Amino acid sequence: MYSVLVADDHAIVRSGISYLVDLQPNFKVVGGTASGTDTYMRVEQGGVDILIMDLSMPPGENGLITTKRIHDKFPHVRIIILSMHEEQEYINKAMANGAMSYILKSSPDSEILTALQHVANKEKYLDKNIIVSKADIKKINESGNSLNLEGYSTLSKREKEVFPLIALGYSNKEISQKMFISTKTVEAHKANISRKLHLHGRVELVQYAIHHHLIDF
Missing domain, CATH: 1.10.10.10 (Winged helix-like DNA-binding domain superfamily/Winged helix DNA-binding domain)
Known part of the structure; x- marks a missing residue:
């Protein structure tokens, strides 16, 4: 059984995703959070295998930063980003910072379920509606990015x-x-x-x- 944490600043979204996940065999939602800080603190408590997280949970820490902090400290937690941001820059940075999957909020529920199955098998997965070029893959694989800030x-x-x-x-x-x-x-x-x-x-x-x-x- 995989324990799933759902992070989104909208309660109705958390509720909907949680209901969908709980219907799936081998997956159980163990909590919901509404900010980057609360999400990190909940992951820190333990008992989370998979995190489904929005990138924008204002007001608070940028989701790209939260992704990197969680991945650096808790690499065993498999992160699925569920976001309204379709810009390639967001996708590249999220994956470079440790996300295993990136799903668009505009996509059908089936994409979230597909992502769950892939990350459960320790496989990366990008929403089928996202087109990734060779240049994008190169950027994702580059170790350096703008969030590695000196200081x-x-x-x-x-x-x-x-x-x-x-x-x-x-x-x-x-x-x-x-x-x-x-x-x-x-x-x-x-x-x-x-x-x-x-x-x-x-x-x-x-x-x-x-x-x-x-x-x-």
Whole structure:
């Protein structure tokens, strides 16, 4: 039995995908999340074999970043991206960052089910409506991409989780409640982020996050 986590910022989408997955033999939905940070934290708790995730779950961390963080830390988790983004750039980066499958939200339910079977067999799968050229395959296979950021890569796991919340304007108290940490710990993370990225104040931090596509609004 494969345990599946469904991540999408729309409750009705999570519900629909969960219902579809639970109808399939050998697959069981074990939870649903609505943001990149919550998704990472749920994967961190364990018991997830397959993750079906939207790339855009605003406001919060960019889904491409979440994909890379999860794949780097939990490579055993097989990631299926279910997205409205049909642009080849998104597809290339998602696959380069560790996704095993990319499905378009405009496609029929059968594509999700096909993707589930492929990733269960440890096989990559692209939506049949996606046309991939040799140049695209080359980009997917290239190790380097725009998300391997100097500075950002030096942040700790928790600092990367706190970063988008700061950029989106959450207060120290709100962050502490969301992350189940003390406000002093939040302040320490903020100081470390500013030091490592050589940023001075929230304005520069927001500019950095936007420039490097680290957050979605």
